[in-house]
Amino acid sequence: MSTIYRSEAGGRRIVQRYREQLDAWPAPAEHLRIDTREGETFALACGPPEAPPVVLLHGSGANSSTWRGDIASWSRNFRVFAVDMVGEPGLSAPSRPRLDTDAVTLWLDDVLDGLGLTHSALVGMSLGGWSALDYTLRRPDRVDRLALLCPGGIGRQTTGRVAAVAALSLFGQSGRRRSAARMTGLAPDNPLVDEIIATFGIFRPRTERLPVFDDAALAGIGVPVLAIVGDRDLMFDSADTATRLERALPTARVHVLPGVGHAILGQTETVLEFLREP
Numbered sequence: 001m002s003t004i005y006r007s008e009a010g011g012r013r014i015v016q017r018y019r020e021q022l023d024a025w026p027a028p029a030e031h032l033r034i035d036t037r038e039g040e041t042f043a044l045a046c047g048p049p050e051a052p053p054v055v056l057l058h059g060s061g062a063n064s065s066t067w068r069g070d071i072a073s074w075s076r077n078f079r080v081f082a083v084d085m086v087g088e089p090g091l092s093a094p095s096r097p098r099l100d101t102d103a104v105t106l107w108l109d110d111v112l113d114g115l116g117l118t119h120s121a122l123v124g125m126s127l128g129g130w131s132a133l134d135y136t137l138r139r140p141d142r143v144d145r146l147a148l149l150c151p152g153g154i155g156r157q158t159t160g161r162v163a164a165v166a167a168l169s170l171f172g173q174s175g176r177r178r179s180a181a182r183m184t185g186l187a188p189d190n191p192l193v194d195e196i197i198a199t200f201g202i203f204r205p206r207t208e209r210l211p212v213f214d215d216a217a218l219a220g221i222g223v224p225v226l227a228i229v230g231d232r233d234l235m236f237d238s239a240d241t242a243t244r245l246e247r248a249l250p251t252a253r254v255h256v257l258p259g260v261g262h263a264i265l266g267q268t269e270t271v272l273e274f275l276r277e278p
Helices: 008-023 103-114 127-138 159-170 172-184 191-200 215-219 238-248 268-276
Strands: 030-034 041-046 053-057 079-083 120-125 143-149 225-230 253-257
Touching: 008 191, 030 103, 041 103, 053 127, 103 127, 120 127, 120 268, 127 143, 143 268, 172 191, 215 238, 225 238, 225 268, 238 253
Parallel strands: 053 079, 053 120, 120 143, 143 225, 225 253
Antiparallel strands: 030 041, 041 079
16 A cells, blocks of 8 residues: 555545445445456446446546446446556555556456456546557457547647646645646536545655557547547647547547546536447
8 A cells, every 4th residue: 555655544544535435326336356467456336237338447546436426327227337447546456557568458358357348338537548548459359439538648748737737736735726626627616626635645646658549559449439628638638639539530529628627527428328329
């Protein structure tokens, strides 16, 4: 635990807060533990066991609570598996597979095998979007369709603007609040901002740049793709993401949300419609 948290006590507080969120989960759920080459991986399973499968992958500095506003809707028609990414502040192992190798794909092979899935739709956000896209490119026969929310690996990663906003955190609690709000695009009084401040005061995020997929790789995607980005995203250049996808993969549906930052929320119905298409 100490490898990803600044202190053991702080890590325990994050885990306890997450367990409380799981206790108030808005849909009936099974709690699953999957053995993988990266260590134990935690997942929530919701929805009818015989329904088509959907695997959810959250972003960095988060866990499966990311999906608590979506899960009740999506699990009515699908068997939804919300997976805690390894190396993030959830209930999975703290290991961090290298992103410049096939290590993430091999971990996801183990996850899908452990869930008894030969194939699935994937929904990924930010780092989870990068992971879902990487998996689709490496394992095209195991992915049915791909929904990406503010994904990494397509548009330029905008570290300069991120550093400028992060500097606000030097100015006490009010600075941390403004920094978190601007980084995510959320209003400063949004309760999620408090969660983000509390988490990143303890959690050590990954710092490496995400590998970028080239145009030829994107053009080779053979499954339906939905991508949703915000035009005020400070993490990734959303205009670049949209342009590259539309050029390389004309069949992809790309939604650019005006006035929205990196936190892509409230897209439950849009994603559901995409998942339900024949």
